[in-house]
Structure formats: C-alpha cells, structure tokens
Amino acid sequence: MEELNKIIADNLASLRKNRNLSLDKTAELTGVSKAMLAQIEKGKSNPTVSTLWKIANGLQVSFSYFMKEETATFVKIQKEDVSPIEDEAGGYRVFPYFNFQPDTKFEIYTVELEPGCIHGAKTHLGKEYLLVREGDLTVSLDGQKHQLKTGDALQFSGSMLHSYENKAADTVSFFLLMYYPEPEL
Structure with a gap:
C-alpha cells in the first residue's frame, strides 16, 4: 500500500x-x-x-x-545482462532485448547463428524485420533462398514458412524486430 x-x-x-x-x-x-x-x-x-x-x-x-506509474524516459540494456534462449543444439541463440508490449506491438531480439546451423522457424502472426549485423545469412521464405550479408535487411510475413541458415565459417548475428498488428475480426 x-x-x-x-x-x-x-x-x-x-x-x-x-x-x-x-x-x-x-x-x-x-x-x-x-x-x-x-x-x-x-x-x-x-x-x-x-x-x-x-x-x-x-x-x-x-x-x-x-x-498510473511513470514510464521510464529511457531503458538501457547491456548484452551481458541479457540471457539467451537457445535451441537444443545451442547453435541458434536469441537474446530478447525488448519484450512485446501491447502499446508498441513489437519485440526486438539479437540472434546468433553458429556455422552450419539451420534454424527452421515456426510460422506466426505478424511481420519480421531482419537486419544482418555481422556475417552472411541465408533466409529461406516458402522455399526461396535469399542471401544476405552485413548491413542487408529483409522484411516478410511471419505466416510464410521460413528458416535461417549460416553456411559460412563464422557466427552470423542479426537484429530481429517482430511486429504484431491488431487481430483482424
């Protein structure tokens, strides 16, 4: 109280x-x-x-x-404070930086993909906005492959079958913003 x-x-x-x-x-x-x-x-x-x-x-x-509680004027997050979520083999790591909030309707992650790793993502609502931070990434959208390198970006519907693949010898990292619009009635 x-x-x-x-x-x-x-x-x-x-x-x-x-x-x-x-x-x-x-x-x-x-x-x-x-x-x-x-x-x-x-x-x-x-x-x-x-x-x-x-x-x-x-x-x-x-x-x-x-x-009503005051909202922060800024939020600072340091990478060492963010715990990754990994797939079973540990080759795909997601660092959740900004979790979904109903007022913003998006979430932001950094993703790291180890060499040789292929991650088949589940289809979902909304859109993905991907920006390669470092390395070379292959993104498959409904079976069509898209080669991306450092600085390249890609936007697509989460309802498409999609996967991420690292064919290079070094870890690839990318930013991922997932946007969830209002549900259509």
Missing part, C-alpha cells in the same frame, strides 16, 4: 505543479483541505476513494490518473 501511496503522491504533486496550482487553489478546486492535500503529496495519508474522486473531479482528470 505504501507504494501506491507514493504513486498517488507523485502524480498529484506533478499535476498540481505542472498546472502552477498552489495548495490553496487546489483545495478550492477540489473541496479537499489544504492540509489533506499536503499529507497526500507527502505520502503520509492514504486517501479514500471519495477523496480521490473529489480531487479527480476538481482537477478534471480521470480517477485512474493518480494510479
């Missing part, structure tokens, strides 16, 4: 300051006392539902506005 109080406190204080409202003016608009507002902003008071409704109505925001 303390964490929720802090979220409410931060959101109320931020909203009030962004609108250049004093505690007195906020109390006037909401019908909630200046002392109570100060206690809520300091995280020292657990506001009731009716108090939050008064504040929301007075400041003309949704009730849930006060419960």
Whole structure:
C-alpha cells in the first residue's frame, strides 16, 4: 500500500505543479483541505476513494490518473545482462532485448547463428524485420533462398514458412524486430 501511496503522491504533486496550482487553489478546486492535500503529496495519508474522486473531479482528470506509474524516459540494456534462449543444439541463440508490449506491438531480439546451423522457424502472426549485423545469412521464405550479408535487411510475413541458415565459417548475428498488428475480426 505504501507504494501506491507514493504513486498517488507523485502524480498529484506533478499535476498540481505542472498546472502552477498552489495548495490553496487546489483545495478550492477540489473541496479537499489544504492540509489533506499536503499529507497526500507527502505520502503520509492514504486517501479514500471519495477523496480521490473529489480531487479527480476538481482537477478534471480521470480517477485512474493518480494510479498510473511513470514510464521510464529511457531503458538501457547491456548484452551481458541479457540471457539467451537457445535451441537444443545451442547453435541458434536469441537474446530478447525488448519484450512485446501491447502499446508498441513489437519485440526486438539479437540472434546468433553458429556455422552450419539451420534454424527452421515456426510460422506466426505478424511481420519480421531482419537486419544482418555481422556475417552472411541465408533466409529461406516458402522455399526461396535469399542471401544476405552485413548491413542487408529483409522484411516478410511471419505466416510464410521460413528458416535461417549460416553456411559460412563464422557466427552470423542479426537484429530481429517482430511486429504484431491488431487481430483482424
């Protein structure tokens, strides 16, 4: 409950300051006392539902506005902190950097493919956007082979039969963005 109080406190204080409202003016608009507002902003008071409704109505925001958590302005991920997911033989490694989020509808991976490895991917919804980071990669789409080298890119529907193959002597790595559109009804 303390964490929720802090979220409410931060959101109320931020909203009030962004609108250049004093505690007195906020109390006037909401019908909630200046002392109570100060206690809520300091995280020292657990506001009731009716108090939050008064504040929301007075400041003309949704009730849930006060419960929303701040999203990070940036996310830094270091490769050594990302654990790969490997196939049975270990020749195909996927490093999940950004997992699927409903608001963005995509996920981003780095993939490493060892020499001689062929990975037959499962068909799936959405689209794949592939960019070869380093090496030579063969991508098979519905049986048609596409040779890609460092810096080359390929976009295709995940519903196509597809596989990745490394015919070279060195490991190939590529970035993979998988986009999932809204389902068609």
